[in-house]
Amino acid sequence: MREHRRFLAWFALFLGLLGLVPALNYALVWQAGELLPLGPLVRLQHETRAIYGTGLHDNRREHRIEIVRQRQPEVIALGSSTALDMRQEYFTRPFACACQAMDSIDDGEVFVEAMLRAARPKVVLFALDFWWFTTRRPQIREPLRTDGAVQMTRRKLLRPTDWLWEGTLSSGDYLRLLAGARDLGGATRHPKVGVMAIKRDLGIRADGSEMSGIRLTPAAFDFYAKARAEIGEAPAFVLRNPGTRFGPDNALVPERLAALRRVLDRLEAAGAKTVLLLPPVAPPLVRAMAASGRHGYLRQLDRQLVALGVEYYNFQDPATLGAADLCEFADYNHSGNTMHMRMLQAVLQRNPASALAPYVDRARIAAGIRRFAGRTVASFDDEALAGEVDYLGAGCRRGTN
Amino acid sequence: MLFSSYVFIFAFLPLAVLCFYLLNRHSRTAALVGLVAFSLFYYGYWNWRYVPLLVGSILVNFWLGRQIQQRRAAGKTPRLLLAGGIAGNLALLAYYKYAMFVAGLFGAAPSLGVIVLPLAISFFTFQQIAYLVDSWHGNVTRDGLLPYAVFVTFFPHLIAGPILHHREMMPQFSSEDGRRLRLEDLSVGLTLFFIGLAKKVVIADQMALHATPAFSAAAAGQVDFYTAWVGVLAYTFQIYFDFSGYSDMAVGAARMLGIRLPANFFSPYRARNIIEFWRRWHMTLSRLLRNYLYIPLGGNRKGPGRRHLNLMITMLLGGLWHGAGWTFVVWGALHGLYLVINHGWQGLRRRMGWERESRAGAALATLITFLAVVIAWVFFRAQDLPTALRMLEAMAGLRGISLPARMPPLPWFLALLAVVWFAPNSYQITRAYDPVLMPERFRTEPAPLARPALAWRPTPAWAFALAAIVVSALIAMLSDRMEFLYYQF
Numbered sequence: 001m002r003e004h005r006r007f008l009a010w011f012a013l014f015l016g017l018l019g020l021v022p023a024l025n026y027a028l029v030w031q032a033g034e035l036l037p038l039g040p041l042v043r044l045q046h047e048t049r050a051i052y053g054t055g056l057h058d059n060r061r062e063h064r065i066e067i068v069r070q071r072q073p074e075v076i077a078l079g080s081s082t083a084l085d086m087r088q089e090y091f092t093r094p095f096a097c098a099c100q101a102m103d104s105i106d107d108g109e110v111f112v113e114a115m116l117r118a119a120r121p122k123v124v125l126f127a128l129d130f131w132w133f134t135t136r137r138p139q140i141r142e143p144l145r146t147d148g149a150v151q152m153t154r155r156k157l158l159r160p161t162d163w164l165w166e167g168t169l170s171s172g173d174y175l176r177l178l179a180g181a182r183d184l185g186g187a188t189r190h191p192k193v194g195v196m197a198i199k200r201d202l203g204i205r206a207d208g209s210e211m212s213g214i215r216l217t218p219a220a221f222d223f224y225a226k227a228r229a230e231i232g233e234a235p236a237f238v239l240r241n242p243g244t245r246f247g248p249d250n251a252l253v254p255e256r257l258a259a260l261r262r263v264l265d266r267l268e269a270a271g272a273k274t275v276l277l278l279p280p281v282a283p284p285l286v287r288a289m290a291a292s293g294r295h296g297y298l299r300q301l302d303r304q305l306v307a308l309g310v311e312y313y314n315f316q317d318p319a320t321l322g323a324a325d326l327c328e329f330a331d332y333n334h335s336g337n338t339m340h341m342r343m344l345q346a347v348l349q350r351n352p353a354s355a356l357a358p359y360v361d362r363a364r365i366a367a368g369i370r371r372f373a374g375r376t377v378a379s380f381d382d383e384a385l386a387g388e389v390d391y392l393g394a395g396c397r398r399g400t401n
Numbered sequence: 402m403l404f405s406s407y408v409f410i411f412a413f414l415p416l417a418v419l420c421f422y423l424l425n426r427h428s429r430t431a432a433l434v435g436l437v438a439f440s441l442f443y444y445g446y447w448n449w450r451y452v453p454l455l456v457g458s459i460l461v462n463f464w465l466g467r468q469i470q471q472r473r474a475a476g477k478t479p480r481l482l483l484a485g486g487i488a489g490n491l492a493l494l495a496y497y498k499y500a501m502f503v504a505g506l507f508g509a510a511p512s513l514g515v516i517v518l519p520l521a522i523s524f525f526t527f528q529q530i531a532y533l534v535d536s537w538h539g540n541v542t543r544d545g546l547l548p549y550a551v552f553v554t555f556f557p558h559l560i561a562g563p564i565l566h567h568r569e570m571m572p573q574f575s576s577e578d579g580r581r582l583r584l585e586d587l588s589v590g591l592t593l594f595f596i597g598l599a600k601k602v603v604i605a606d607q608m609a610l611h612a613t614p615a616f617s618a619a620a621a622g623q624v625d626f627y628t629a630w631v632g633v634l635a636y637t638f639q640i641y642f643d644f645s646g647y648s649d650m651a652v653g654a655a656r657m658l659g660i661r662l663p664a665n666f667f668s669p670y671r672a673r674n675i676i677e678f679w680r681r682w683h684m685t686l687s688r689l690l691r692n693y694l695y696i697p698l699g700g701n702r703k704g705p706g707r708r709h710l711n712l713m714i715t716m717l718l719g720g721l722w723h724g725a726g727w728t729f730v731v732w733g734a735l736h737g738l739y740l741v742i743n744h745g746w747q748g749l750r751r752r753m754g755w756e757r758e759s760r761a762g763a764a765l766a767t768l769i770t771f772l773a774v775v776i777a778w779v780f781f782r783a784q785d786l787p788t789a790l791r792m793l794e795a796m797a798g799l800r801g802i803s804l805p806a807r808m809p810p811l812p813w814f815l816a817l818l819a820v821v822w823f824a825p826n827s828y829q830i831t832r833a834y835d836p837v838l839m840p841e842r843f844r845t846e847p848a849p850l851a852r853p854a855l856a857w858r859p860t861p862a863w864a865f866a867l868a869a870i871v872v873s874a875l876i877a878m879l880s881d882r883m884e885f886l887y888y889q890f
Binding site: 001003004005006007008010011013014015017018019022152153154156157 | 865869
């Protein structure tokens with residue numbers, strides 16, 4: 001009997017030792033709120049203005065659907081991450097940014113179906129990425145998950161150890177997260193859920209837009225190092241690799257335009273008016289593409305989109321928005337809050353009868369553009385606690401918020 | 402609640418074991434009542450609506466058993482009661498399990514709506530029919546309702562077996578021995594439970610990742626030679642490690658409560674012929690079919706022709722027991738045919754004096770048996786007969802033969818073959834601690850690779866190995882979990 005007692009004691013000891021790392025990792029992600037189901041999470045976001053930045057899950061689409069379900073917005077912005085800076089503050093009626101929710105038009109078709117099951121918007125502002133329609137970009141059509149978008153998996157359980165190993169998290173940060181720290185960055189007033197939000201102040205607001213608090217901290221210099229290099233070598237970046245989004249000598253795929261047509265018809269059938277737009281890319285890239293003489297497919301796309309017969313605006317060149325300022329970009333294809341306000345302003349200037357007209361807060365965006373010109377982070381309600389740094393090395397004087 | 406779920410491992414099982422021993426201190430009766438309550442909760446956790454069905458089945462069968470026993474004691478032959486009892490049990494099973502299938506044969510399935518199969522109905526029905534038959538034969542001790550209810554509901558075996566026999570279990574439940582927790586039971590039970598868990602979540606669930614796409618491809622008519630073989634071999638390992646893993650977990654959980662269950666698997670892929678395979682595969686079902694179907698049909702007592710017919714009937718019904726579908730019928734028929742051929746071959750060998758077997762001959766026999774079993778699994782796994790036939794066509798090379806440059810599952814298959822053919826099984830590893838009730842012939846059978854170091858002992862080295870197994874299994878459980886294959890039988 002004594003040998004079995006000893007065996008059980010040894011077993012408990014070894015189990016404790018071998019299970020320590022997974023158990024600590026699990027405790028860390030649980031403490032960080034990574035395991036909150038999406039329903040309660042979005043409710044919490046609405047109640048506390050928390051931003052959600054997960055370091056574990058690829059649940060962008062499921063999260064945006066939950067936002068749409070809970071907000072029941074009249075205006076929805078749709079698109080990839082290039083529309084993430086569209087915010088409730090620019091609108092007078094309930095709004096949601098269901099962005100970063102599609103990587104292709106096929107993906108968009110799946111997402112729109114799910115979105116329409118969750119809510120019935122009156123207007124959809126659909127930001128298209130031109131590379132969705134070209135031959136060299138793969139099309140992705142991922143079904144939405146039904147198995148719980150915050151499900152824990154083996155790889156996720158070991159991820160915190162990877163972060164430690166890679167240096168993404170210091171051992172101090174690891175212990176602080178384990179102890180329940182909810183703010184390691186200190187750049188915004190928002191409460192934070194998820195490791196990314198807690199560590200980097202980077203996350204999605206309750207309206208679905210992105211709060212990029214990292215741009216207010218010195219960590220942005222490292223975070224945007226690649227974007228800085230790519231923009232710095234714009235002509236080579238545009239021409240070097242034909243497989244990139246901006247590559248030359250591309251062609252349009254008729255089936256993908258047909259998929260867009262189906263999405264538009266589906267939205268119309270659901271009673272939503274659609275406003276299409278092509279978001280701007282960073283000015284050095286615009287100049288490089290224009291100079292290459294090998295990007296004629298962009299003009300073809302423009303003509304095809306005009307031919308669709310829906311309200312449509314081409315803002316690819318930020319100069320058309322009255323601002324060719326790199327300082328309003330975070331990288332080569334992500335413009336910031338201010339540029340998004342400029343897009344809305346331009347829509348209303350070009351077309352006072354736009355479907356968006358009844359919903360846009362003209363006075364606020366005009367004041368916002370004046371106040372936040374040359375920046376990517378617009379701090380309404382003093383959400384930012386620090387000034388934006390010059391992470392692209394473009395000589396931007398973004399100043400304090 | 403699956404055995405391989407966190408709620409079972411971290412909440413239900415510890416609580417059940419703790420309460421059982423705490424109540425045992427008070428009285429055995431209280432402990433058994435607690436065990437029934439835990440078992441019914443376990444059953445109802447899946448769907449509480451079927452708890453009354455299970456309770457009703459227990460009460461009616463116990464009453465019928467008592468009536469049969471009393472009338473026999475009074476010198477009567479209560480044939481009608483027995484026939485009514487068996488018919489009632491089979492009617493219940495037929496309604497829930499086979500009504501859709503039979504109605505489908507006549508094109509009337511949609512009119513029945515959807516009939517949800519109550520969990521474990523095949524197991525508890527057969528177990529209780531055996532009890533009624535033995536009551537009629539006078540082979541039943543007159544135990545009370547409480548041990549009988551534990552015998553039927555005992556949660557470690559309730560969902561997917563082993564199929565218990567009242568003679569080996571009721572004395573254990575009634576016994577006043579084992580009222581105190583024995584640490585040996587706990588350490589042996591934990592070892593077997595977690596070995597079983599690892600078999601299920603580390604091996605079987607990984608094999609499913611190869612098997613499922615292959616059978617889906619076959620269903621879509623797009624299966625090739627390589628995919629088919631990968632799929633069927635993966636399934637061969639999946640079903641073995643899944644079901645034997647489940648059985649180990651059941652044995653381990655029962656042992657923690659001081660109860661020994663019968664062995665259900667004993668290295669079946671090591672069998673040298675199909676007769677031996679069925680002595681090693683789902684042993685408690687084989688025993689039940691033999692004792693309550695094959696022998697009453699006449700067994701081998703009425704000549705070779707009748708024996709072969711009896712074998713075919715037994716295996717056809719055994720196939721149908723596994724599921725209401727033509728694929729299961731064909732699987733059963735195929736195994737019936739294998740058994741007939743096997744008996745014929747053995748008779749021929751006896752007559753010709755070829756009974757000595759060389760090592761090469763034994764290896765060849767093992768390989769042939771394994772391949773026969775693999776081919777039969779195609780029908781067991783396929784969703785319909787056309788899918789199974791497409792798989793077999795592809796395996797035979799009738800859809801062309803081509804092999805990819807890299808074959809990632811191959812090393813895994815070779816490793817698992819080595820395990821199932823040469824490594825000691827869970828019960829051989831823990832043999833010194835009498836882990837299960839098993840036939841005498843297996844008690845002393847050595848494994849080809851049995852080594853003293855592989856024999857389980859309560860040592861620090863084994864404690865470390867077990868802890869490593871537990872951590873690996875608990876992490877493996879985080880992937881998308883799959884239900885045990887035998888859950889719906």
